[in-house]
Amino acid sequence: MDRALDLTVLAIRPYEARDLSALYAICLRTGAAGQDATSMVDDPTLFGELFAAPYAVLEPEHALVLADDGATVLGYALGALDTCEFEARCATEWWPIAQERHPLTTGGRRLDELLLAMIHAPHPAADATVERYPSHVHIDLLPEAQGAGWGRRMMEALFARLAEDGSTGVHWGVSRANESALGFYRHLGAAQIAEDAMTHRFGWPLP
Secondary structure, X not given: OOOOOOHHHOEEEEOOHHHHHHHHHHHHHOOEOOEOOHHHOOOOOHHHXXXXXXXXXXXXXXXXXXXXXXXXXXXXXXXXXXXXXXXXXXHHHHHHHHHHHOOOOOOOOHHHHHHHHHHHOOOOOOHHHHHHOOEEEEEXXXXXXXXXXXXXXXXXXXXXXXXXXXXXXXXXXEXXXXXXXXXHHHHHOOEEEEEOOOEEEEEEEOO
């Protein structure tokens, strides 16, 4: 951003359709374990197609954004109330469209190929996870909005909304390489419930 950001004028508000392009941009700028992934992919929309847009489009009632007084969006908190139902909706309403937009190809950058493979073969959440933590979330803030407590406030706001709608718990994943985010969630007291070669998974009971 060209001007200094005044963190005191930021506010959390419900997602609006006009925010969608900002969600794609934020997802890309935080896609490399919390760092900017712009230089790592040929197709800058792939991160957003996977981790941001389907939530905002299919479940906008559980989508929040962090914006300044000039309506610049600097972060988002996106949730799916019922992970299994959300995955079923994506299978019919999101992935076929995304797959048509992004045909499965080879010969590109390795990260592009990995993201394309995820779009064409989405991996469902583990049964044991959704039984205890039926909701899941994605929360990302641009670096210029970090360090002032907004991440915690966005989590609290989204968790409260999910709890009001009947959720008994939420889960989310964090890249093993994202040491800052891992430290943040552990400091908040989130329980690590699973891990694999790339991701630590956290859970938070509600209400």
